Amino acid sequence: MKIGRILLFTGLLIGLCNLISPAQTLTPEQARTDLSYLKRKLDLLHPGMGYYTPQARMEQLYDSLYNRLTAPMDYLAFFHHVSPLVTALKDGHTNLNHRKNFISKQTRFIPFYIRPVGTQYFISHNVSPDTSLRRGTELLTINGRTVADLHHELMNNDHSGSDGDNLTGRRQWSLVQFADYYAAWYGSSDSIVITYRFPKDTLTRQKRLACPTLHGFRAIMQRRYRNEIDHRPNLSVRVVDTLTHTAVLRVSSFMGLKKTDPFQWAFNRRLKQAFKQIRQQNVQNLVVDMQGNGGGIVMNSARLLQYWMPKPFTIMEHEEMKGAARNELVTRWNPFSALNFSLQYKHTTAGGFASRSSRRRYRPKKQMAFKGNLYFLMNGASFSATTSVLAKTLDAGMGTFVGEASGSAYWGDFAGHFKMVTLPNSRMQVRIPLKKLTHAVVPDRANGFTVEPDFTVTRSYDDLMANRDYVLDYTLRLVRQGVVARQPIKIRPLQASR
Template identity: 80%
Template sequence: MSIGLHQPLTVAQTITPVEARQDLGFLKRKLDLLHPGMGFYTPQFRMEQLYDSLYNRLTAPMDYLAFFHHVSPLVTALKDGHTNLNHRKNFIGRSTRFIPFFIRPVGDEYFISHNVSADTSLKRGAELLTINNRPVADLHRELMEYDHSGSDGDNLTGRRQWSLVQFADYYAAWFGSADSISITYRSTADTLIRQTRVRCSTLNSFRATLHKRYQYELDTRPNLSVRVVDSLTRTAVLRVSSFMGVKKMDPFQWAFNRRLKQSFRAIKRQNIQNLVVDMQGNGGGIVMNSARLLRYWMPGSFSVMEHEEMKSAARAELVTRWNPLSALNFSMRYRSTRSGGFVSRSARHRYRPYHRKAFTGNLYFMMNGASFSAATSVLAKTLDAGMGTFVGEASGSAYWGDFAGHFKTVTLPNSRMQVRIPLKKLIHSVGADRANGFTVEPDFTVTRTYDDVLTNRDYVLAYTLRLIREGIVIRPGLSSLDKQPVRSRPLQASR
């Protein structure tokens, strides 16, 4: 996500009009040079109009946070969940204070699910109405608009998911640190609107109190863990929280692969017939690891990506002077195009599925808006193969693919804000006629109820288990499919 943990400047920084225009122009040039999606979701002429409008309004000095707000629309207009506007280093840190709640929505209302403030009278299930005299719904909409991280195109699920899961981070990044906030709320089973002021928490205090009060509710399942949840229906949950590597120094991802093998050995040993793959909150990671997971159920050899391309200027970011082999490696992996850019020589690398190790039962996927990037790649490939039952809400990334692969973080010269820019356009090896929406859409949309807030219930899992017990399968497992390879067709992403 684009919101990091940094510390507000003790001395306010003022950005002059000249400095602001230099920064905005610098950012626009970098986006034009490097970003493979300029003009993709928002037409190029609209991007130019927006830039001109933002540039021409820079006529007076402004403080750092106001300039952060001013730059944000140019980044969000890309509608690319991998492009992030970040604060300068040391903007938020140890002494920053955060809103001391976890907030969860039910319909159009917002409720406190976890309270780490000193005021313990604020119980779970209290309806939070306003923060500093602003309706929570209005604040949520504003935070969703300023940061498109984790959501591609006009999809809202990723923005909605992250801006609530990380509401305290988003609030501090957009409005700055605050010692305390004024709130109005309604207690559980009470119609009286109450008002109080609560002191905000530092990050360390937030974490310590959360662990003390809610330690038995925190999700401590390790990535790729397996647990049997229903022995009668032979159902297990495989938690796939990330496709990032298990170890930092592991270029071939052997540790991830070993742990994945251990998980599927356990699944086979316990004769699991219904496998629930939990990819809620999985923000992605390494494509090779997502392909390794797919090998355990795909019906035939497959490619994850059909096409990878980047702009000409991206070469300078991948070829470095300090690594004399980088130029050779680049020429072996990419070839130039007539348009002056580069395409991958091995984008269509094919993976062979496991046969003896394959899971042949029914697959169920739990997903939400934070199932992004490589997680959406797994969902899209499985849907394209005609497999799986999808439960929850639409994923954050597009079915066709995304802008990712390699990244360049640029620092604006005066404000020192940072923007992460993806360098590659990655197109999934999927058929357009297999899509069930712009993203991968759920077969069964599941939403939280007020009782779910009160009990902290895993409502998506509860719904999935009900489907399994009732024998509801939208797309059969491998044992029911014709085991001939599914031919992948390139998807022509519409603009």
């Protein structure tokens, strides 16, 4: 599997976490103030309070956490203490982050990328000084704890990128960014002690390894694994099999291609170029690779759908927010924000607001429409707007889904606008989504809580050793065998009445 997207996301938590600044101790009063402040903000703003975890259970959890704050607590211990309240929401868009400027160039990280095969964990990329730890070395323990135990703890203490009780998003991100998750939860380490086994060897060995800074990590990755870095740009097209007329469209993000492009014209142009190329090269089997696509702008996901949806469609059935969310979108320094808000939203009977334009209709691109077989590569990190694309395609009875379940729910999610809340004493930050976005899909057409794969694919040891994109490899075999889960919809041309 290519590692370009891993390098892209490495440091995501780094921008939010700094684990080596001077220690901070909070008094019980300061800790209780922070916790109650967070609970009040969640109750006021979060549209999903009580949705996945009943409100009564949330109240019990809060009371338990609050009542246990009876002694001074250091910063990292308080971070661990607050985490259960955030993770109990089971919302992949709600994130607990370390305080601002809490990272530095001296923060050190575990010097590996780790990948599972079955119940075992192996080194896939090594940036430590010890080059004998080659790919395929089984990693057994880190500082006396099994890797499986560590992975389980990390994925259960951060719900980012995974909605409800779905595990695929948490499992995916906590491994792709294992070094970041480890530093965020346990702290920066100058070195670690590992136990391991070399390939085709039963002897368990032990070694202490120095941990690199982010700069050192990236420099060694570039030097040792230059040929494995995925340089494919977003929305790039690559013909992979001329015999079956198969191409891969890489969709790595639905974020804008330019920072100053409110109407997303650059994304739209690149997308048009991609499907023009697909048409010119007579592609009959299109593999849409959305592995690791964490989402982005819903409008861009709708534009992608326009190239294969058979008839006009909407993405969202409803977009709703709580009444207090208005104060986050209407600001004093912008005299037009109040007018803009009233034009975009209307009051609901529950005292909140609903979008006036949530049911915007998009028309298919008739001239450039793709009418062949669609295959979708997905994993747990296929989240948010990516799941919107998958859900709408499934709802339309189209596509063959390969890989593992996406990170978001089929019904929709809590996203749209966000509020970053800073706790007054610890200065931890919590990102709170303001909108409940409900997909315009038929519930009975779901194939699971998320969008589930028609063909579940897992990594083999040979896949690991070859650094193979095993999901794509499996999909190309389906293409060669002519296997599809859903046939393309045939649209009859309109005929004049006689």
